[in-house]
Structures are given as C-alpha cells and as structure tokens.
Amino acid sequence: KNEVEQSPQNLTAQEGEFITINCSYSVGISALHWLQQHPGGGIVSLFMLSSGKKKHGRLIATINIQEKHSSLHITASHPRDSAVYICAAFGNEKLTFGTGTRLTIIP
Amino acid sequence: EAEVAQSPRYKITEKSQAVAFWCDPISGHATLYWYRQILGQGPELLVQFQDESVVDDSQLPKDRFSAERLKGVDSTLKIQPAELGDSAMYLCASSLYQGRTEAFFGQGTRLTVV
Numbered sequence: 001k002n003e004v005e006q007s008p009q010n011l012t013a014q015e016g017e018f019i020t021i022n023c024s025y026s027v028g029i030s031a032l033h034w035l036q037q038h039p040g041g042g043i044v045s046l047f048m049l050s051s052g053k054k055k056h057g058r059l060i061a062t063i064n065i066q067e068k069h070s071s072l073h074i075t076a077s078h079p080r081d082s083a084v085y086i087c088a089a090f091g092n093e094k095l096t097f098g099t100g101t102r103l104t105i106i107p
Numbered sequence: 108e109a110e111v112a113q114s115p116r117y118k119i120t121e122k123s124q125a126v127a128f129w130c131d132p133i134s135g136h137a138t139l140y141w142y143r144q145i146l147g148q149g150p151e152l153l154v155q156f157q158d159e160s161v162v163d164d165s166q167l168p169k170d171r172f173s174a175e176r177l178k179g180v181d182s183t184l185k186i187q188p189a190e191l192g193d194s195a196m197y198l199c200a201s202s203l204y205q206g207r208t209e210a211f212f213g214q215g216t217r218l219t220v221v
Contacts, residue, residue, distance in 0.1 A: 040116075040214075040217075042212070043198060043212035043215070045209075045210070045211065045212065086150075088150075090210075093205055094155070095140075095210060097150045097151070099147070100147075
C-alpha cells in the first residue's frame, strides 16, 4: 500500500465545474505539497501547507492533520487546468509522492 | 526567478548505450534530489545529496546508475548501460537544506530507450 494515496486517478469534467482532488497519507508529515505536472513533464509547486487552508487564484488547498487528509479544489475550471496533479508528503526528511490525478477539462 | 535547470529536456538512446543527465539546483541550495517517474506513477527518489555527500541512494540501481555532485553544486546522473525499462522522466529537485520542507523542481529529462 502506497503511503500516499490520491483519488480519483482520472477526472474529466466540463469547463466551469468545481473540481476536488483528494490525498490521504499514512506517514507522519511536517508538510504536504500539491504539484502540477503538464504534458512535457515539468513540475510546478502549487502549494505547500502544514495546516489549515491556502488559496491562490482559483486554487484552494486544505489539510486536516488529524485525519491525514488533504484536498485540492479548483473553482471555475478551465481547459488550461488540464494536467496531472500530484500530492507529496514531506516526512522523515523525504518526500513521498502520490501517483497523481490526471485532470481533463473539456471546453 | 531562480529555478532548477536540467538538461537535456529529451533524450533518445539505444539500449546498452550510456546516457547522462545534468542538474543545476537553485543557487545556495544544499540539498539535491534525483527522482525517476515512470509513466502513470508518482516520482520515486533515486538519490539525495547534502552538499557533495550522498545521504540516501537506497533506491538507486547501483549496477548501472551513478550520481555525483563533486563540488556540491551541480549534479550528474548517469546510466550505463541503458535498458528499455529505464525509459522514464528523470526529475531533479533542490531545497535550501536537508529537512527544509520546500522543494523546487526542474523541468525534467524525458528518456526514451529504444
């Protein structure tokens, strides 16, 4: 069992829909990253959080330390949001990655 | 804006050939990571450096993979000989120091072994 589990693995939605991607982890962490990976492979860090909620534009990330769960939300989704979203838990001085959620937004 | 530089972006090589990837971390970042990402999976750590020293290479296939960071700045990851199963994205990341939770990623090198 992977220490970091994401759901869903694939998500297709219509433009404008509210998107939620979930991440559960079993390790003790000091921080959790949400990363975006576009075709071509480069990874961009969206958020790093250790408690509560962070917001950047249409993206919102939340984390519940007690439940070992984090969510990434996208409001008013747009085709340019199509990418793979990866959560990564930082604990014991290393990053453990989830397998990613492939998001496709249809115009 | 400071970024982690990797080259090449894409590499196609024949099996049994040698291949090398280069990473230049953000200036001043002491910790450097090499990850391998197989299509459809999350990245997995190959090797972690603290300055010029290897602190974790437990997942590095040492019979064919080697990594160095001689001056504690840029790093090279080598595969010799390459095998078909090595086809993957190779990602480099850096952080200010070991234990620092914020990591910055390069664009990656996509390797195809034919």
